[in-house]
Structures are given as C-alpha cells and as structure tokens.
Amino acid sequence: MGFFDSPAELRTFLSERGLALKKRFGQNFLIDPHVRRRILVELDPHPGERMWEIGPGLGAMTELILNSGVELRCFEIDYGFVRVLRERYGAYPGFSIVPGDAVRTWQAFQSEKPAKVFGNLPYASGATLIGDFLEHRFYPGYWVFMVQREVARRMNASPGTEEYSSFSVLCQTFSKIQILFDVPAKAFYPRPRVVSTLLRMVPREVPLPVEKGELFVQIVRAAFASRRKKLQNTLAPFLRSRGLPEQEVWNRSGIDPALRGETLSPEDFLRLTHSIQALQAEQNLAHPLHLPQDS
Numbered sequence: 001m002g003f004f005d006s007p008a009e010l011r012t013f014l015s016e017r018g019l020a021l022k023k024r025f026g027q028n029f030l031i032d033p034h035v036r037r038r039i040l041v042e043l044d045p046h047p048g049e050r051m052w053e054i055g056p057g058l059g060a061m062t063e064l065i066l067n068s069g070v071e072l073r074c075f076e077i078d079y080g081f082v083r084v085l086r087e088r089y090g091a092y093p094g095f096s097i098v099p100g101d102a103v104r105t106w107q108a109f110q111s112e113k114p115a116k117v118f119g120n121l122p123y124a125s126g127a128t129l130i131g132d133f134l135e136h137r138f139y140p141g142y143w144v145f146m147v148q149r150e151v152a153r154r155m156n157a158s159p160g161t162e163e164y165s166s167f168s169v170l171c172q173t174f175s176k177i178q179i180l181f182d183v184p185a186k187a188f189y190p191r192p193r194v195v196s197t198l199l200r201m202v203p204r205e206v207p208l209p210v211e212k213g214e215l216f217v218q219i220v221r222a223a224f225a226s227r228r229k230k231l232q233n234t235l236a237p238f239l240r241s242r243g244l245p246e247q248e249v250w251n252r253s254g255i256d257p258a259l260r261g262e263t264l265s266p267e268d269f270l271r272l273t274h275s276i277q278a279l280q281a282e283q284n285l286a287h288p289l290h291l292p293q294d295s
Contacts, residue, residue: 005031007189019080026122029057032187036060042144042180043118045070054102054119059085066092075102103129110138120146127151127167134174135217139203152179152197159265166224173266175201216273223261232257244279
C-alpha cells in the first residue's frame with residue numbers, strides 16, 4: 001500500500017476518497033521517510049508488544065509498527081481516517097482502532113497497560129492529553145511523542161524560567177523527559193507554522209500514594225494561578241478552605257512563603273504536599289468524625 005512521501009500523493013489520495021483536512025484537528029502528515037525511520041528506531045518495537053498510537057492519521061507510522069509484529073491500538077479522532085485505516089490495516093492480526101477524541105476515550109482501555117505509547121500529537125491538545133495521562137497515573141513503559149517545540153520546552157523547563165509552569169512540574173514529577181530531536185516544518189504536509197520536537201518520557205517511581213495525587217495537582221495549580229504573586233497569597237485561600245494553619249505549613253515544609261510558585265522545584269512541591277498531608281492527618285485524628293449511633 002505504501003506511504004505518502006509527498007504533498008501531491010496525499011492530495012491525490014484525499015481527493016479520491018472524498019476526504020478533507022480539518023483545521024480544528026490540527027492535521028499535519030509526516031511525509032519525510034527519514035524522520036519516520038528515526039522515530040521507528042526510538043520506538044524499538046518488538047513482536048508481541050502491546051503499543052498505542054495517538055492520532056495515526058493515514059497510517060504512515062502505523063504500517064511500520066504493524067510490520068514489526070506488535071499489537072497496536074490506534075486512537076483517531078477523524079472518522080474518515082478511521083474508515084481508511086480499517087481498510088488498510090484491518091487484516092493485520094494485531095491492529096485495532098478506537099474512533100473519537102483520545103482525551104475522552106483512552107481511559108476505557110487503561111487496564112491494558114501498553115508497553116509504549118507514541119504519536120504525533122495535535123498542537124492544540126497535545127499538552128492536555130499528556131497532562132491527563134499523568135494525572136490519572138497512566139504509566140506505560142515509556143512514551144514517544146511529537147509535540148510543538150514550545151510545548152517540549154515547557155515540559156522540560158527549569159524553575160525560575162519563563163517556560164516553567166504547572167505543566168512542567170507535573171511532567172517532571174512523574175516522568176523523566178528526554179528531548180530527542182527537532183523536526184522542521186518541511187517534514188509535514190500541510191507545513192505547520194512551528195517546529196516540532198520528538199521527545200521520550202519514562203515514568204518515575206511515583207513519590208506520592210495514588211490517592212493523594214489529586215492533592216499534589218491542586219497545590220501546584222493554585223501556586224501557579226497568579227505567576228507574579230507570592231505563595232503566601234496564592235496558596236492562602238487553598239489552605240484556609242481546609243482549615244490548615246498557614247505558618248505551620250511553611251514551617252514544616254521549609255518553604256519560604258515569600259517565594260513565587262515559579263521558583264519552586266518539583267521536589268519543593270512534593271515536600272509541601274507531604275507537609276499538608278501530615279497536617280490533615282493530624283487534624284483528622286484530633287477531630288474524628290462522630291457518626292450517629294443506631295437507636
């Protein structure tokens with residue numbers, strides 16, 4: 001069946017099938033075979049492995065992966081492309097596809113625990129999907145994603161830099177990030193107005209109990225709600241709403257409340273979360289919930 005290595009091939013195929021590119025989906029097809037081979041090397045697929053592909057498009061990477069003998073589940077938002085992918089790859093024994101927005105559909109298959117997840121993520125929603133994976137403690141062996149270069153920089157940014165954000169903290173707390181290489185706009189059709197970056201994410205050993213992960217995310221988001229404000233201002237409403245003594249939180253964590261959230265490392269946020277968890281536990285012990293007795 002072959003790949004699409006030029007804009008002309010793609011336009012002809014789309015026209016023959018009555019398909020059109022949808023701008024809202026951020027569809028940019030990778031037409032550079034050299035880049036595809038480099039991605040395949042990074043993925044290093046093995047026969048029998050279970051893998052996920054996010055946004056396969058018309059299947060350039062899909063075919064390469066399936067030829068490696070893996071079990072591949074694809075998530076594709078464009079129903080026209082879903083039809084094409086089923087026609088092209090439905091006969092492969094390891095192929096399956098989930099129609100619809102991956103942000104809304106992936107959790108139904110979370111228990112599969114794929115060895116690897118990869119994809120050329122839409123620029124508009126890529127960060128949302130990665131954040132959703134991390135917040136829901138979805139840890140495959142590793143991820144290989146193509147994202148906008150600015151998104152990659154945010155994910156890997158250092159504290160105190162302009163790119164550092166709550167998203168940076170989330171990514172670095174629960175994964176180790178390796179920037180692999182940049183991909184120029186000319187490698188895609190249509191050409192995006194940005195440079196793309198391929199990166200690898202490997203899960204860290206989770207330093208928080210799963211049931212406390214939500215608290216950590218809430219603290220980080222509150223700290224970054226107003227970047228220029230100090231922690232004593234951004235976190236005060238959060239602490240008061242839980243009846244926690246603010247000064248005790250700062251004393252236990254060793255965090256200076258005069259600092260801004262953008263200067264704290266992921267380790268600082270973890271220490272802050274642990275301190276808040278401990279105080280909440282002590283309060284629950286001091287003021288246990290009394291249930292009414294049966295009469």
